[in-house]
Amino acid sequence: MTRQAPLRVAHVIASSSYGGAEQALVTLLGALDPRRYTCWVVCPPGGPLCAAYARHANGLLPLPLGTRDAASWPRLVAWLRALRPDVVHTHLWTADLWGGLAAALAGVPARVATVHGEYFRADAVAGLVRARRHALARTYRAVYALHHRVIAVSRAVARDLRQRPGVPVAPSRLRVVPNGLDLARVEAIQPLSRAALGVPPGAPLIACVGNLFPIKGQRWLIEALTLLRQHLPAAHLLLVGDGPDRAALEQLAAARGQQPYVHFLGARADAPAILAASDMVAVPSLAEGLPLAPLEALALGRPVVATRVGGLPEIITHGTTGLLVPPAAPEALASALLTLLTQPAYAVALAERGRAWARERFTPAAMAAGVTRVYAELTTGAVRGRAV
Numbered sequence: 001m002t003r004q005a006p007l008r009v010a011h012v013i014a015s016s017s018y019g020g021a022e023q024a025l026v027t028l029l030g031a032l033d034p035r036r037y038t039c040w041v042v043c044p045p046g047g048p049l050c051a052a053y054a055r056h057a058n059g060l061l062p063l064p065l066g067t068r069d070a071a072s073w074p075r076l077v078a079w080l081r082a083l084r085p086d087v088v089h090t091h092l093w094t095a096d097l098w099g100g101l102a103a104a105l106a107g108v109p110a111r112v113a114t115v116h117g118e119y120f121r122a123d124a125v126a127g128l129v130r131a132r133r134h135a136l137a138r139t140y141r142a143v144y145a146l147h148h149r150v151i152a153v154s155r156a157v158a159r160d161l162r163q164r165p166g167v168p169v170a171p172s173r174l175r176v177v178p179n180g181l182d183l184a185r186v187e188a189i190q191p192l193s194r195a196a197l198g199v200p201p202g203a204p205l206i207a208c209v210g211n212l213f214p215i216k217g218q219r220w221l222i223e224a225l226t227l228l229r230q231h232l233p234a235a236h237l238l239l240v241g242d243g244p245d246r247a248a249l250e251q252l253a254a255a256r257g258q259q260p261y262v263h264f265l266g267a268r269a270d271a272p273a274i275l276a277a278s279d280m281v282a283v284p285s286l287a288e289g290l291p292l293a294p295l296e297a298l299a300l301g302r303p304v305v306a307t308r309v310g311g312l313p314e315i316i317t318h319g320t321t322g323l324l325v326p327p328a329a330p331e332a333l334a335s336a337l338l339t340l341l342t343q344p345a346y347a348v349a350l351a352e353r354g355r356a357w358a359r360e361r362f363t364p365a366a367m368a369a370g371v372t373r374v375y376a377e378l379t380t381g382a383v384r385g386r387a388v
Contacts, residue, residue, distance in 0.1 A: 006038040007375060010085040012076070012099030014065040014092035016047025018267045019211065020292040021091055021116040024179040028371060029056035031180065031364035040083065042076060042099070048269060065095050073098040080106035087112060087375055093119050093140065100146030110378035113144060114151040117289035118160040118310060124214030124286055138166030144173070149374050151177045153290040154311025175374050178314070180367030181295045183359060189300065191276035197238060198263055204235040204341045207278035209271045209293035210285065212243035217284035217307065219252055223330035226256045228337050235261065235341070240274055242267045276300045280340050280347065286327045288312050295362050298354035303347040305336040321354035
C-alpha cells in the first residue's frame, strides 16, 4: 500500500518571546508525528523562542507580524504560494489577521486559528485605551471569517468567542482543545536556590509568572502581599515577566513599603525552575485563556492560588486541586495565600491532587490529538465549513 504523504502545515505566530501561547506552540510542534505532519513556522525575528520553533520545524520564516506590520503580509502570501501548504494554522491575534488574510489570498485550502485568550478586554484600563478596547472587542472576531476552524484553548475562551457582544464566531467553526504541558521538560527542572533568587533562606516564597500587563493583575498581588506580611512578615514575592506595567508595579511596591520583598525578575527562560523553588504559585489575573504557569506549578507539585476567571477554573478545582478567589480582591487573595502557607499538610494534599490532574488531562498527546482532529475535518472534507 502506498504511504500517504505527510500533511504540510504552516504555523504563523505573532511572537517569538517567552509566553504561554509561544510555549504551547513549541509543545505542539514537538508532539506532532513527523511521519504524518511536516511543519514550517512563520514568526517575528530575533526572539528567544525562534530556536525552539526551528528545532521542531522543517523551516522558519522570520517575519514581523505586529499591528503595524501590514507590509509583511504580501511577503507571506508569496511564501505560502511557493510552499503550497495543506493547512495554515495561526496563533495570536495579529497572526490570525495577517496569516488568515495571506492564506486566503494564497488559496490555502484549510485555515485554522488557535485563540489563546479573551482578546481586547477592557479590564484594568481607563480613558481612551478602554474606549478603544471596547470598540475592538466588538469587531475583532470578524477576522475569524477567514478561517475554516477556530480552536479555543478553554471552554471559557469558546464562550467569549460565541457570546461577547459584537461579531461572534459561529459555534459550527469552534473547537475546544486545551493546551498541553511538556511534562518531561517541566519535571526535569532543578529548582533554583534561594540565594540565586535573592531571597533569605526559609522565607515563605510566592511566585507569579506572567507578562506585566494590567490584565494580569499583579497589582492586586502586591496589595495582597502587604496584607499577608502583617501575619507572615518574612514572606517574599517573585514576579517573573516583563511588560509596560513594570514601572507602575515597582512604584506600587515602594508606596506600600514592600520594595525589599517584591523581586522583579524580568522575562526568564528558567521560569519553571523559579516555580520549583517557590512554596506556592499565585495567578491573580483579571482574565485568562488557559495559562501554562499554573499547569507547570501543578506538574511541579506546587500549590496554586488563582482567580476565578476565564479558563482558570478548568485547571483549578477549588479546595481539590488548588484555591480560587475573586479577581481584584486582595483580601481574599491574601487569606488564601495565608491558608496555604500556614497549613502545609493541606497545601501538600492540594498540590498532589493537582499534579495528578495535570498529568492526566493536559498532555502534549491530548493537545496534538485534538489539533489533528481539526486538521482531518478540513483536509478530508468531511466537515468542512465555509470561509470567505
